[in-house]
Amino acid sequence: MTHTLLIDNIGELTTNVGERLRDAAVVVADGAIAWVGASADAPTADERFDAAGRALLPGWVDSHSHLVFAGDRTAEFEARMAGEAYAAGGINVTVAATRAASDAELEANLTRLVAEARRGGTTTLETKTGYGLTTPDEVRAAQIAGRHADAVTFLGAHVVPAGSDPDAYLDLVTGPMLDAVAPFVSAVDVFCEEGAFDRAASARVLDAARRHGLATRVHGNQLGHGPGVQLAVEYEALSVDHVGFLSDADIAALAGSWADGRRGTVATVLPACDLSTRMPLAPARQLLDAGVTVAIASNGNPGTSYTSSMAFCVATAVLQMGLTIAEAVRAATLGGAIALGMHEDGWRDPSGAIQRRVGVIEPGARADLHLLDAPAATHLAYRPGMPLTAAVWRAGTRVV
Numbered sequence: 001m002t003h004t005l006l007i008d009n010i011g012e013l014t015t016n017v018g019e020r021l022r023d024a025a026v027v028v029a030d031g032a033i034a035w036v037g038a039s040a041d042a043p044t045a046d047e048r049f050d051a052a053g054r055a056l057l058p059g060w061v062d063s064h065s066h067l068v069f070a071g072d073r074t075a076e077f078e079a080r081m082a083g084e085a086y087a088a089g090g091i092n093v094t095v096a097a098t099r100a101a102s103d104a105e106l107e108a109n110l111t112r113l114v115a116e117a118r119r120g121g122t123t124t125l126e127t128k129t130g131y132g133l134t135t136p137d138e139v140r141a142a143q144i145a146g147r148h149a150d151a152v153t154f155l156g157a158h159v160v161p162a163g164s165d166p167d168a169y170l171d172l173v174t175g176p177m178l179d180a181v182a183p184f185v186s187a188v189d190v191f192c193e194e195g196a197f198d199r200a201a202s203a204r205v206l207d208a209a210r211r212h213g214l215a216t217r218v219h220g221n222q223l224g225h226g227p228g229v230q231l232a233v234e235y236e237a238l239s240v241d242h243v244g245f246l247s248d249a250d251i252a253a254l255a256g257s258w259a260d261g262r263r264g265t266v267a268t269v270l271p272a273c274d275l276s277t278r279m280p281l282a283p284a285r286q287l288l289d290a291g292v293t294v295a296i297a298s299n300g301n302p303g304t305s306y307t308s309s310m311a312f313c314v315a316t317a318v319l320q321m322g323l324t325i326a327e328a329v330r331a332a333t334l335g336g337a338i339a340l341g342m343h344e345d346g347w348r349d350p351s352g353a354i355q356r357r358v359g360v361i362e363p364g365a366r367a368d369l370h371l372l373d374a375p376a377a378t379h380l381a382y383r384p385g386m387p388l389t390a391a392v393w394r395a396g397t398r399v400v
């Protein structure tokens with residue numbers, strides 16, 4: 001027998017489908033949204049939750065994180081706050097700590113971090129490998145990630161590990177390492193940046209992903225201007241992430257990828273990372289104005305953004321990047337879903353189970369819901385830093 005849940009008396013409902021609704025209600029059945037409408041018209045259900053005039057929105061879709069790691073980088077962060085610049089080489093510090101950790105330690109750390117994210121309203125989470133950088137270490141990262149995340153991305157091309165020959169490592173990462181990791185991931189990412197992988201090397205990584213029929217993402221234009229964005233568009237990557245340093249041609253290429261109703265490359269901005277590395281904030285306002293689909297993600301990792309707080313990212317996007325509340329909430333929910341290819345029914349989670357669309361509240365979507373301790377989503381930016389998450393449902397089950 002199907003158990004139904006009615007959440008009524010919702011002061012403000014953000015659905016990402018049309019206008020925000022006032023005095024609304026939602027019915028959940030079998031892990032999905034079954035009904036959305038005015039509270040006064042709501043049908044009866046087996047169970048009732050009174051939202052007491054508070055705001056309900058889709059759970060956050062965090063489309064970019066690196067949570068399979070051990071250790072931390074407090075000393076590097078301190079040095080950065082004292083004026084040192086961020087450089088890709090710091091990744092090797094976490095690689096050493098991660099390789100030295102047991103499976104149980106890595107899994108316990110990931111479990112703790114995913115629980116933190118859930119407590120902040122995240123209901124869909126992508127995470128990446130990329131701190132192993134040997135075939136067995138990358139395979140174990142992908143397997144551990146698959147037990148906790150909704151999507152796992154292979155980032156063997158994060159940096160050339162200390163002591164490795166760059167050409168030999170590129171052969172490994174595009175050959176036997178990818179062959180071994182491919183069964184456990186849905187996408188391949190590459191850090192296309194000075195100090196990591198140049199245009200030609202990044203293209204080889206993306207070609208290898210294509211041969212395996214895997215989706216692609218690019219870390220691009222994080223530390224300076226570079227070829228990452230153009231390459232991502234050329235390869236029809238699902239997203240290009242960071243995008244802090246963009247030329248007019250980069251913005252035009254991203255906008256062009258969405259022209260004529262085509263599915264383009266999402267520009268994923270990472271506000272917490274921009275702040276934590278003291279880099280310029282990505283031009284999210286310009287990207288939206290140009291017609292680019294934008295996602296907001298945490299980039300949770302111990303080097304450049306040690307947070308999973310999507311609320312913090314949304315507040316920063318509003319207060320510092322010039323987005324409206326509605327734009328920022330949409331980018332952190334539906335934008336992330338589009339970046340992950342989860343905005344349509346039928347995507348597969350790492351266990352192979354077929355899932356419903358996320359990032360929207362409409363009949364048929366997965367019932368991923370985030371109730372705020374506030375009457376309006378505006379409070380996310382109006383009351384920055386406050387713990388506003390009151391309740392979270394994932395696939396219809398209350399998790400917070």
Ligand SMILES: N=CN[C@@H](CCC(=O)O)C(=O)O
Pocket residue numbers: 066090091094191219222273299301302303304305
């Ligand atoms: N830029 C590449 N990778 C991560 C940083 C990883 C690290 O410094 O450990 C990022 O997205 O910022």
Ligand SMILES: [Zn+2]
Pocket residue numbers: 064065066219299
């Ligand atoms: Zn990243």
